[in-house]
Amino acid sequence: MPSIATATAATFAALGVLCLSLPARAETEAELPTRAEAIHARVLAIDTHVDIPPDFGTEAYDPLRARPPRQKVDLPGMEAGGLDAAFFVVFVAQRERDPANYARAMADAFAKIAAIRSMTDTDHVGRIGLARTAADVRRIHAGGRRVALMGMENGFALGRDLDLLGTYYALGVRYLGLLHNGHNDIGDSAVPSRRRNETSSEHGGLSDFGRAVIARANDLGMMVDVSHAAMDTALDAIRASRAPVIASHSAVRGVHDHPRNLSDEALLALGKSGGVVSIVAFDSYLRAVPAEKREALAAPRAEWNLRDATDWARMSVAERDQYSDRRAAIDRQWPKASVSHLVDHVDYAVGLIGIDHVGITSDFNGGGGIEGWNHANETLNVTLELVRRGYTEAEIARLWGGNLLRVMATAEALAARTEDR
Ligand SMILES: [Zn+2]
Incomplete structure (x- = not known):
């Protein structure tokens, strides 16, 4: 079937009034993948939140030979899917807050950092490198390797020890997710723990310790991540941070009302801070299951x-x-949400806070993965849908990583200025 533009052109031609000022013929659905592939190959695609299983970096889960479909990120998949970079996440589960569990959380964090570092520093150094700065990301990418970054999920890994943040930073961690499910010493979670019979609010948002953590993160140049935070905590954190704030894996309440999704108020505050929300490919956040x-x-x-x-x-x-x-x-x-659902959330966020403040993430191996983007090797499908919706190459480059790198560089620059004082 001819497109509307083709039909219009034919009509004009028949009338003998065809002229060069006519708009270009609309792209057909069949031509779209070719253009999307070319754009996808040129942009630097960063997934801001990828979990690693406990056996990551061992023979049981060699990132070079991970076993799909249970595990959704491996180096061959990243290469085939044009996923250039990923924040590999140092996650610790929230437990009862006592000295034994603080010690355990710290041990869990170090084990995960070591697993990621063994991938980048020894086992697969020829194929993936660890980036500590935004400039590192571009340099490693330009050299033809994949890029690994590290993010931390759950400030419980600090226990009550602020100095640990500097240790994690020194090892390469570049964002701190303040919370996971369940409140911690930093603030209130979007999802209180039922196991510990938590009420919706313990601190009324961010705690005093949380404020100190954010000030230290700013001094270090570590980005602050409000995904999993209660909306009051997120708003407090955005106000408290001197640097722009990120939500490393969240969707938006304006499309689907879920406690893990960001309210319009939080989105607007995050955008105003100069930050980025990475819209997450997580079934139950994207639509009603x-x-x-x-x-x-x-x-x-x-x-x-x-x-x-x-x-x-x-x-x-x-x-x-x-x-x-x-x-x-x-x-x-019962199929999961689709890439189209994901981009509905992207569209909404872009409409509310602008193209400069939105990103994309899978949350692979942490519950993420949807129809059409259920493994790193399917990453092109996201770009395909963005192209279909009319996003330009420059916009897609910002969504896929340009925005995040801008925030990372800003956090670095502010930290350097703190050092000068
Ligand atoms: Zn998470």
Whole structure:
């Protein structure tokens, strides 16, 4: 079927009034992938939040030979999918706040940092390098390798020790996700812990310790990440931070009302700070999951007594694989949200706070992954949908990483200025 523009051109030609000022013929659906592929190859694509399993960097989970579909990021997948860079996440599960658990959280954080560093520093140094600055990202990318960055998820990894932040920074961590599910010493979580019978607010937003953490992060040049924070905590953090703030993996309430998604107020504040929200490919944040599917998902969760990330952390690799296979079967019956849902959230955020303040992330291996973008090797599909919606190459380059690198460079510059004082 001819496109409308072609039909119009034909009509004008028939009338003998065709002239050079006519708009170019609209692109057909069949031509779109070619242009999207070319754009995707030219832009630097950064995924701002990718989790690693506990056995990452071991023979059981060599990032060069990860086993799809259970695990969604590996080096061959990044290369094939044109995913140039990723923040590999140092996640620690929120537990009861006591000295033993603070020590355990610190140990968990060091183990994950070591696993990522073994990938970048020894095991696969020829294919992926660790970036400590925004300039490093561009340099490593220009040299033809993938780029690894490190982000931390859950300030519980600090315990009550501010100095640990400097240690994590020295090892390469470049953003701090203040919270995970459950309140911590830094502030209130978007999702209070049911296991610990938490009410919606413990601190009324950010705590005094949280303010000190943000001031130290600013001094170091580590970005502050408000994903998982309660909206009051996020707003407090954005006000407290001297540097622009990020949400490394969130979606927006304006499209789907979920406690993990950002309100318009938080989005506007984050945009005004100069920051970036990376819209996350996470099924239940993007749209309402059908009731039958929610019921079906409850069964394997009950079977493995899987209530939160702490339970996930204690499961063996074999148990996790079994659970993931069950989950995948349910997803086949009731498909997850699509790339189109993801870009609906991108469109909304761009409309509200502008193209300079939006990014993209998968949350692979942390519950993320949707129809069409369920493995790093499918990353082109996101660009394809952006092109289909009319985003230009320059806009796509900003969404895919330019914005994040601007925030990272700003955080670095502010830290350098602090040092001068
Ligand atoms: Zn998360």
